[in-house]
Amino acid sequence: MIDKNRKKVLTYTFSIGFLMIVVLLMNIRVQTKDNPIQAGKYDFTLSNANEFAELDITWPSVLQSFVIDEKNNHIYATQVISAPGNGIAESFGITRMSIDGKRLDSMELEFAGHGTNIGLENRNGKIYIWASYDKTNGNGALLGDWKLVYFEYKPGERYNQNSPELIELTQFRGTYYIPTIDNKNRQIVLRHGMMAYLYNLDEVIVGKKNPIGTVNVPEDLSYFQGHSVDEGILYWYSGDTNRMNYPFMVTSFDFYTGERLYQREIYIGKGASLDFIEPEGIYIYTDPITKNKALMVGIVTGPVGGRINSVYTYNFPLENYK
Template sequence: MDERIDLDTPAVRWLWKKGPLKEPTVLQSFAFDEVNHHLYVLQVGRGGGEAGNLCLNKLDLQGKRLGHMYLQGFGHGVSMGVQNAADGTVWIWTETAAVGGYGRGVTRFRFSHEAVRTTEDVKVRKPIPGSTSNQPSVCMASRRIAVRHRMGGKPRYRVWDLDAFVARDYSKPLADLAQPAHHSDATIPFQGYALHGDHIYQLAGTAYDDATNPPAGHGNAHLSCVDIHTGKLVQRERTQAGHSLDYREPEGVAILRTPEPRLCMGLASGAAGDRRFSIYYKPLTR
């Protein structure tokens, strides 16, 4: 696949100030089940942080919450993926086996409303020995999976054929690359990524802050695109999408493939304890 979404394309508002999610925290990441028309959203759950406790929300594509489940000791929820299997099973991919709040491995499981999963309930995969901060993303268009991770504290990506990965054959990755700079300012935090074909899309930025990131400046959020085969940064653009939101923290990026490929970006808003989320997208232009 060589189609690439131009990050300079104007963003379109899709979902606006939706929620609340099950927990009062911001969204961390999200992914789509396009077969069944569902949106899954991860957020830090009760006693999260260092413990790595997450809450997974299941929503319809209008942002209405349909259910939730808890993932104890899984990680921070920087990214996630949805796999639609040939037999109709929907698999949710997340990080797991948290140490210091971030996963040392990845796993997949089925959604079950109000269930509580621990690392003892799932099969932990550690495809990159010695790595930390493992975070998966699934591309059903190319049937690939990526795992962002850290080696020696430095972030990298590794990409596999999804069927091989499911079979636990990690011996022949399709790509293995250092993560290019996600922002022009190295101090700005990474806020998520999504794999789509031959490209990885990254999101970075912080919430509004009167001292360093005032609302009048329309925020410091940046989207970037990486070629998985060359490892090069293809494009990086600042986005002012949703600049009128209060708080406005960029959180999570995902691909929605129908009716046409869209790069979707999450934005948290609202007061602490009553957070909402909005999603903007950049369409594929041909």
């Protein structure tokens, strides 16, 4: 039997403990819902766009995609550098730049394809690029097959499909997968058509093929212009040249539920007198100091031979790196 004084103490202790739990839960709610730039389900619809950088990429063709090495503050961007047509594979190049878009160096991938989207992995201080690579004969003729590869970024190098530096992930052989990587959480997304598959990056490296999440992207977003992944959330960029049939749109999806989370139209350049404007590339940046997130999108404008390749940002903490 519990005496009255002890019962009062237990009741008081329980009440204090319950109150602490309530406060803790309220604090968690505030951190994950009311502070959208720190939440796993980052709400990128609440801020306005700012021009972040004009990219000094190497070749005159348009930007295709970009990723950021958040540890070293470098931007890596892809471009088509050769498009012969007539059944011959395209080649693409990669430019490395400082965080403000100034060119540092570049490398080339012969007959590799379009360079639609790449993943960047920082492993033990080395930068590895993940990409889909077209399979061709010795003259670059397409064979209707692909392989998923990664390779160390090396300035000035020119690789082809037989270069020993290319490491193939053979479990994905024969399917056109377009990668993007969340390096800090060791996750990789492979997009095939309107399906996106989330994997543990380290499992993929050792030959496994066990998706931990999937998203079936709606057909109205089919004009693909890039994707990014952060904390199990897919960010999908879509829209066609000059917004002729498809608006510029960023949509996020939860890989674990398949739920569409947030969507915003990208109004940059809308209504302006531009002969050419196209969305190209997307990245979700996480500030290594504050952990705040920023949506970054690529926009290309200007005439042939004079393209302007710009990155715009929402929420980016400019004071840290500019």
